[in-house]
Structures are given as structure tokens and as C-alpha cells.
């Protein structure tokens with residue numbers, strides 16, 4: 282139930298916008314609860330039904346924020362919420378009680394909330410709401426309500442004042458913590474998106490080169506072997522033409538799983554082109570890589586890829602292998618050699634593993 286309320290209006294929204302809508306819903310709910318508690322205290326503790334009724338109306342007005350979000354009026358919901366809050370605080374300090382209660386200190390939450398909840402381009406709204414909050418704060422601070430509906434003792438005023446400070450602090454801490462967590466989650470998601478191939482879920486071309494360069498440098502400085510295996514599907518165009526693009530995609534994901542399951546922890550498996558993949562094998566000689574690639578070739582050849590019902594098809598792939606040699610100054614040099622070997626594997630009939638030879 283709570284999760285449903287917090288998620289109101291978030292469906293089909295981009296991640297960052299959905300986060301802000303959730304945050305607005307959460308803040309509106311917390312405010313409803315706080316305002317509701319004040320209403321109960323006006324009824325049962327201070328025994329003032331008029332103030333309780335007015336406060337109950339404000340509680341309902343806060344709840345309307347969720348309704349706005351439900352109907353996708355997100356900007357409207359934010360403006361509504363902050364306007365209700367500011368009028369409410371004005372009524373608290375100038376009608377219910379006096380400014381000695383410190384209710385007007387809640388105005389400090391408006392600029393913080395507005396700058397966090399409004400979008401970057403909604404500058405006008407943020408500035409206008411913040412300015413209004415500052416003006417109203419000074420108005421309340423310098424206006425003495427001589428006819429409050431509730432006469433509070435000095436002790437009670439002091440108690441409320443402290444509770445306002447406490448709630449202010451807790452709200453700021455809560456909101457900032459949630460925002461910090463969401464920024465971190467956002468960053469993580471964006472980094473994953475930028476480095477992962479969306480179809481297969483393995484490293485993409487960009488990530489391959491970034492990580493590959495680091496692995497190559499490490500191999501160079503420790504004088505350890507470094508080998509690249511290139512894997513290219515055979516006659517992939519035919520698979521697409523015969524079974525359709527969707528099955529072509531399925532073939533790529535299925536074979537990715539087969540290869541991934543056979544890779545070691547230290548290997549880097551990436552999709553570097555449409556139907557071209559690469560595996561960096563650190564600490565692996567060309568001969569060892571040859572055995573690994575041969576095993577992969579066999580596994581791919583034997584793997585049944587489902588089409589519909591009980592129907593299956595198989596595919597094959599060609600492999601080109603090259604290792605770091607004194608002629609290779611960069612990872613790209615090794616990759617060029619592996620590409621030459623792959624070309625040869627295709628030339629020699631496909632579904633085979635070809636090692637790069639210096640003379641090739």
C-alpha cells in the first residue's frame with residue numbers, strides 16, 4: 282500500500298524523473314502524517330475544534346499532491362504542495378498561535394525541497410517559491426498575532442519550537458540521504474549502461490577498449506602473456522534471412538551464455554561489433570588460447586538454439602587468435618593481428634580456429 286502510494290505517477294517515466302515523483306509523493310505523505318498528528322493534538326490535547334477542522338483541511342490539501350501526481354501533473358503537484366505548505370505556515374503563526382511557536386521555521390524547507398524536486402530548467406518556479414518562502418518567513422517573524430485561536434503557555438510554545446527545529450532537521454537529513462542514495466544508484470545505472478552491451482549484457486566495445494588497454498599495460502609491465510581471441514559468427518546474414526532478425530538476436534544471446542559460462546573470472550568477454558565478439562585472456566599463451574577457443578568452437582557448434590516449439594538450429598563461428606609479441610606496442614596491435622587470423626579462418630572455410638603467425 283505504502284509502496285503503491287509512493288509510486289503514484291511514476292510509470293513510464295525516465296529513471297531520474299520517476300525518482301523525483303517518488304520523492305514528492307514521500308514528502309507529501311510525511312507532511313500528511315505530521316499535519317494529521319497536529320490535527321489530533323488540536324482535537325484531543327488542546328480541545329480546539331475550529332483549529333482542528335482548519336488543520337484537517339490542510340492535511341487533505343497535502344494529500345491532493347498525490348492526486349496531481351497520479352494524473353501526471355508533476356509540476357502542478359510540486360507548486361501545489363509548496364503553496365499549501367506556505368499558506369499553512371502563515372495560518373499557523375498568524376491565526377492558530379503566535380510566531381513564538383516557531384512554526385514559521387518550516388519555511389526553510391521550501392528552498393531545500395524546491396531545489397531538489399524541481400527540474401534544472403524549472404528555475405523560475407524554484408526561485409519564485411524560495412523568494413516567497415523567505416518573504417513569508419520574515420513577515421511571520423516580525424508580525425505579532427495578538428488574537429490567536431489557541432493561547433499557548435510559554436512552556437508549550439517552547440516545546441513546539443523545539444519540535445519544529447527537530448522535524449526540520451530530520452526532514453532535511455531524510456531528504457538529503459534519500460537523494461544521495463538515488464544519485465549513487467543513478468550513477469551506477471548510467472555507468473552500467475555505458476559499459477554494457479544492451480542485447481547480450483556483456484561488456485560493450487567502449488568497455489572492451491578501456492579495460493583491454495589496462496590489461497595490456499599490466500601484462501607489459503609484468504612481462505606476462507596477453508592473448509586476444511576474436512569470434513565471428515559464420516554466415517550470420519543467412520541466419521537472419523532464414524529465421525528473421527529476432528532469432529538472429531536470440532542466437533547472439535544464446536551463444537554469449539555458452540561462451541560466458543566457459544570464461545574464467547579474469548577474462549574479458551565483449552561484443553565489439555554486430556556479430557563479432559572478443560575475449561581477452563590475460564596470463565594465457567597463444568597455445569593455451571588455441572585450446573580454449575577450440576573448446577568454445579565445439580560448444581557453439583553443438584549448442585541447440587530454439588526457434589519455435591520443438592524446432593532448433595545450430596550455428597558456427599570462426600576464431601582468430603593473437604598474442605602480445607615484441608612487435609606489439611599497444612593492445613590495438615594485438616587486435617589487428619587477431620583480426621588477420623580471423624580473416625584467414627574465414628578464408629580457409631570457417632568454423633575453425635586460426636592462430637596469428639608473424640609471417641601471415
Ligand SMILES: Nc1nc2c(ncn2[C@@H]2O[C@H](COP(=O)(O)OP(=O)(O)OP(=O)(O)O)[C@@H](O)[C@H]2O)c(=O)[nH]1
Nearest residue numbers: 513514515516517518519521526527529530555556
Ligand atoms: N539479428 C542481428 N543481426 C545482426 C546484428 N548485428 C549485425 N547483424 C547482422 O549480421 C550480419 C553480418 O553479415 P556479414 O558481415 O555479411 O557476415 P556473415 O553473414 O556472418 O558472413 P561471414 O562473416 O563472412 O561468415 C548482417 O546481416 C547484419 O545485419 C544484431 O545485433 N542482431
